[in-house]
Amino acid sequence: MHIVVCIKQVPDSAQIRIHPVTNTIMRQGVPAIINPFDLFSLEEALRIKDKVGARVTVLTMGPPMAETSLRKALSLGADDAVLLTDRKFAGSDTLATSYALTSAIKKLSEEEQVDLVFCGKQTVDGDTAQVGPGIATRLGFQQLTYITKIESIDQGAREIVVHRRSEGGVQVLKTALPCMITMLEGTNTIRFGKMDDMFRAARYGLKTWSKDTTGAEETKVGLKGSPTVVSKVFVPKPRAQKATMVEAEAPTAEAPSAEAMAAAAVEAILGAQPKLADELLARAAAGL
Amino acid sequence: MSEPSKPQGRKFQLPEHLKEYKGIWVIVEQERGSVHSVSWELVGEARKLADKLGVEVGAVVLGADSPELNAICGDAFTYGADVVYKVTDPVLADYRTDPYTRVMTDVVNTYKPEIVLLGATTLGRDLAGAIATTLATGLTADCTELDIYMDNRSLAATRPTFGGTLLCTIQTLAYRPQMATVRPRVMSMPDRDDNRTGRVVEVFPALREDDVITKVLSFIADREQNEAQLAFADIIVAAGKGLGKPENLKLVFDLAKVLGGEVGVTRPLVQAGWTGFDRQVGQTGKTVRPKLYIAAGISGAIQHRVGMEKSDLILAINTDPNAPIFDFAHLGLVGDALTILPALTDAFGKRLSVNRLAG
Numbered sequence A: 001m002h003i004v005v006c007i008k009q010v011p012d013s014a015q016i017r018i019h020p021v022t023n024t025i026m027r028q029g030v031p032a033i034i035n036p037f038d039l040f041s042l043e044e045a046l047r048i049k050d051k052v053g054a055r056v057t058v059l060t061m062g063p064p065m066a067e068t069s070l071r072k073a074l075s076l077g078a079d080d081a082v083l084l085t086d087r088k089f090a091g092s093d094t095l096a097t098s099y100a101l102t103s104a105i106k107k108l109s110e111e112e113q114v115d116l117v118f119c120g121k122q123t124v125d126g127d128t129a130q131v132g133p134g135i136a137t138r139l140g141f142q143q144l145t146y147i148t149k150i151e152s153i154d155q156g157a158r159e160i161v162v163h164r165r166s167e168g169g170v171q172v173l174k175t176a177l178p179c180m181i182t183m184l185e186g187t188n189t190i191r192f193g194k195m196d197d198m199f200r201a202a203r204y205g206l207k208t209w210s211k212d213t214t215g216a217e218e219t220k221v222g223l224k225g226s227p228t229v230v231s232k233v234f235v236p237k238p239r240a241q242k243a244t245m246v247e248a249e250a251p252t253a254e255a256p257s258a259e260a261m262a263a264a265a266v267e268a269i270l271g272a273q274p275k276l277a278d279e280l281l282a283r284a285a286a287g288l
Numbered sequence B: 001m002s003e004p005s006k007p008q009g010r011k012f013q014l015p016e017h018l019k020e021y022k023g024i025w026v027i028v029e030q031e032r033g034s035v036h037s038v039s040w041e042l043v044g045e046a047r048k049l050a051d052k053l054g055v056e057v058g059a060v061v062l063g064a065d066s067p068e069l070n071a072i073c074g075d076a077f078t079y080g081a082d083v084v085y086k087v088t089d090p091v092l093a094d095y096r097t098d099p100y101t102r103v104m105t106d107v108v109n110t111y112k113p114e115i116v117l118l119g120a121t122t123l124g125r126d127l128a129g130a131i132a133t134t135l136a137t138g139l140t141a142d143c144t145e146l147d148i149y150m151d152n153r154s155l156a157a158t159r160p161t162f163g164g165t166l167l168c169t170i171q172t173l174a175y176r177p178q179m180a181t182v183r184p185r186v187m188s189m190p191d192r193d194d195n196r197t198g199r200v201v202e203v204f205p206a207l208r209e210d211d212v213i214t215k216v217l218s219f220i221a222d223r224e225q226n227e228a229q230l231a232f233a234d235i236i237v238a239a240g241k242g243l244g245k246p247e248n249l250k251l252v253f254d255l256a257k258v259l260g261g262e263v264g265v266t267r268p269l270v271q272a273g274w275t276g277f278d279r280q281v282g283q284t285g286k287t288v289r290p291k292l293y294i295a296a297g298i299s300g301a302i303q304h305r306v307g308m309e310k311s312d313l314i315l316a317i318n319t320d321p322n323a324p325i326f327d328f329a330h331l332g333l334v335g336d337a338l339t340i341l342p343a344l345t346d347a348f349g350k351r352l353s354v355n356r357l358a359g
């Protein structure tokens, strides 16, 4: 069994800062991490490897510095790593990104047939959740998104049973390999790396592939291959008005009591939303 | 990079063969006979955009033929659709990516809408990602605002990026249709007009179950699982780290009970295991739009804010008068949530029971 896990290196979004004057993103000094959602998928792939045996290849498309994320994944137990990097990929939107990644997966399949592709649910910087479905569609793989659990996987019969989150509940699906899976967050916890994997990760000779290595067509990658363009970037407008503060009377030199504050808050709420007051009263009157 | 006063898109020429793409579609999300309300929110939004462009609103309803499905087609008109594409086949009874993708690809290629909108739900995002690939066109996910650049009649799809710290407006150039997904509760629910009707275009795709590899073995409904129905609550009492310890969550549950509302939380509480993920509000949780949102002990981080700022009325309770939440809440109360919450429960209880006696 050959499993490919697509991971993306992203800036640690909790620490994104916007330049106060130019409104641009200040990337300097922002640490890069593996997209947190990808770790749930990587862990699930490693669990399949532990259970039924598999070769796990991690794949990323990005600048040369994305190498750190690949080594991190190797230290967690991935077997091989491919860095897809080329200036010609710059500016790719999700359609072009999924095309480029698919070209690399096809090349990996020439070495050893790929049975499963894992992607993250979404990235924290792009946030689109489109690249996984894009890859599945291009490869003609069964598409299994928002998976909460892999119930069973039968290598001989090439069958897999999963639980998939849908809006109103959980679908239990049975399908055949090959497929593309995105795991829902919180479904597992990424393991700690083992010492020997860490040493191996440090020494591992990464495969670095360019557009020409995978045979991707120039017109389908980068800006040329991207139907969408960002026409404007801006900082959300702050709401014009700040909150009206709830105040209550208090005996001199003392803070108002919680009771007084609460009573004032109730009046403020019902005053601001007279309709809400009627509804609440109607509900209460109906004894709900 | 500041917001230009007049919206203006990137200049481009739409090739002649793409000019026949006309009309705005919403793919109506129905599972087991019930429609996800985001679909009607989008029909309402599509109506506004279509009126700007002077084109029709189409609603695509897919499923196995049934009386429920017919009722859904009727509802689509009352919310603002001009045409309903009713696509029926037994194979479409349950949502599965592959048959839905094949059918939608064909229907789009046949009837050629210029814009296709879907809810940013598990179904909508799964399907949108697949058909944007088969149609080789642009898709903008999780939009919070849609508009039309009138100079070139293209869709201006605005979405948060980098966790809501920035907004960006995305445009699909010389490709059609232009696709976007929008989160539930971001657009408001349109009013029904029961007198509205329209054309129904029936499509019979003639699928074969044998051609579909993925099978649905069973469906475990949330109703049986007791999950919080946050997205549809009219009143939400939400708790943040300011509550101190898990036992104190009782205070928000008590207040929610008196108000007939639901309980929401910030992400750190979910991560610390105080309660389930189904109660998380924010960028990586649910988007909510209740009539009243009471935020207790919540700082108001951008990732939380994007999930609740469209609430009609926000009351924030925080010990810190400089907490960012006071910048966008409507009402603020500086104080200790641990004492204010029980007092609010009492005050609302009294207020409502007094009226019950009087009424």
Ligand SMILES: Cc1cc2nc3c(=O)[nH]c(=O)nc-3n(C[C@H](O)[C@H](O)[C@H](O)COP(=O)(O)OP(=O)(O)OC[C@H]3O[C@@H](n4cnc5c(N)ncnc54)[C@H](O)[C@@H]3O)c2cc1C
Binding pocket: A013, A014, A124, B163, B239, B240, B241, B242, B243, B265, B266, B267, B268, B269, B280, B281, B282, B283, B284, B285, B286, B296, B297, B298, B299, B300, B301, B302, B303, B304, B307, B317, B318, B319, B320, B323, B335, B336, B337, B338
């Ligand atoms: C990629 C990413 C995604 C995220 N997604 C989400 C998301 O979906 N939803 C979400 O909520 N967060 C999300 N976050 C986390 C978010 O950035 C904040 O960390 C989080 O919202 C803060 O939660 P909080 O307000 O409960 O805690 P804090 O920020 O610690 O705020 C606690 C507040 O309580 C006040 N307080 C303390 N004691 C009291 C008291 N006794 N009475 C009243 N007030 C008191 C304090 O003054 C403070 O303002 C995300 C972060 C990242 C990086």
Ligand SMILES: Nc1ncnc2c1ncn2[C@@H]1O[C@H](COP(=O)(O)O)[C@@H](O)[C@H]1O
Binding pocket: A006, A007, A008, A035, A037, A038, A059, A060, A061, A062, A094, A097, A101, A118, A119, A120, A121, A122, A123, A126, A127, A128, A129, A130, A131, A132
């Ligand atoms: N540049 C990339 N390299 C490798 N994998 C990627 C890349 N971009 C996206 N992905 C994968 O696709 C998933 C969804 O990404 P997105 O559509 O950007 O939200 C991610 O979680 C990754 O698994």
